[in-house]
Amino acid sequence: MSRKKAVKGKGSAKSPKASPRSGRTGKGLAAAGAPSSGLVYPSRPSISNSGEFYDFAFKVMLVGDSGVGKTCLLVRFKDGAFLAGSFISTVGIDFRNKVMSIDAMKVKLQIWDTAGQERFRSVTHAYYRDANALLLLYDVTNKASFDNIRAWLTEIHEYAQQDVVVMLLGNKVDSTHDRMVKREEGEKLAKEFGVPFMETSAKSGLNVELAFTAVAKELKHRTMKEPDEPKFQLQQYVDKEMRTVGCCRT
Numbered sequence: 001m002s003r004k005k006a007v008k009g010k011g012s013a014k015s016p017k018a019s020p021r022s023g024r025t026g027k028g029l030a031a032a033g034a035p036s037s038g039l040v041y042p043s044r045p046s047i048s049n050s051g052e053f054y055d056f057a058f059k060v061m062l063v064g065d066s067g068v069g070k071t072c073l074l075v076r077f078k079d080g081a082f083l084a085g086s087f088i089s090t091v092g093i094d095f096r097n098k099v100m101s102i103d104a105m106k107v108k109l110q111i112w113d114t115a116g117q118e119r120f121r122s123v124t125h126a127y128y129r130d131a132n133a134l135l136l137l138y139d140v141t142n143k144a145s146f147d148n149i150r151a152w153l154t155e156i157h158e159y160a161q162q163d164v165v166v167m168l169l170g171n172k173v174d175s176t177h178d179r180m181v182k183r184e185e186g187e188k189l190a191k192e193f194g195v196p197f198m199e200t201s202a203k204s205g206l207n208v209e210l211a212f213t214a215v216a217k218e219l220k221h222r223t224m225k226e227p228d229e230p231k232f233q234l235q236q237y238v239d240k241e242m243r244t245v246g247c248c249r250t
């Protein structure tokens with residue numbers, strides 16, 4: 001990823017509020033601009049620029065308040081590492097590709113990491129409409145980031161495709177002593193909005209692979225599904241596979 005300096009600014013009152021951690025120096029991401037991947041999503045069979053074949057390609061976006069761990073989640077998934085150290089806020093938007101094997105098929109995920117700060121919101125809005133799935137994150141140690149989820153869901157409703165797959169993720173569950181949002185609260189909110197839910201930790205890697213695998217399975221299933229075939233049950237799949245951690249001081 002390239003590195004750029006952050007620009008300071010304030011977002012619109014209509015957008016979800018930035019969490020208290022926003023407003024820091026920018027972590028480097030590609031220039032903001034109109035989405036122009038040139039790929040058709042979903043596509044089958046296809047070929048990537050590097051000559052690698054895959055059966056499906058899907059676009060997944062990471063969204064949520066600044067500091068909830070979107071970049072760390074992506075880096076954990078892509079490289080199996082954790083970005084420790086000082087927090088550098090994302091500037092604009094960038095993507096990374098990962099090809100996964102799902103039910104013996106090659107699925108390429110193009111994963112877009114968005115800036116959580118409000119001042120970049122108009123940039124990220126332009127990318128919503130092409131997204132096949134959105135991973136919406138909050139930080140279990142930051143109540144404001146959880147409270148802002150309703151506003152994020154309103155925004156998603158406004159800008160994303162109607163059939164976009166949305167999954168709610170409560171990140172940073174490794175910080176058990178700092179936890180401010182109970183797992184049950186996340187579950188309740190997700191149920192209210194009819195979206196699947198799970199908790200993750202980019203730091204420990206807990207459930208990170210599972211979150212992306214579940215979304216890739218859902219998208220692959222939707223694309224291949226015969227009309228009389230039952231739907232893929234994403235939440236059931238996640239519940240069966242998910243590992244949980246104990247609570248906390250909530």
Ligand SMILES: Nc1nc2c(ncn2[C@@H]2O[C@H](COP(=O)(O)OP(=O)(O)OP(=O)(O)O)[C@@H](O)[C@H]2O)c(=O)[nH]1
Nearest residue numbers: 066067068069070071072087089090116172202203
């Ligand atoms: N303990 C813990 N810290 C995390 C985790 N994920 C991210 N962090 C920390 O949280 C801070 C913010 O992480 P980022 O991934 O940069 O957050 P972001 O959502 O991409 O933030 P923006 O780019 O501003 O939108 C960093 O200091 C990370 O080290 C996690 O799972 N556990």
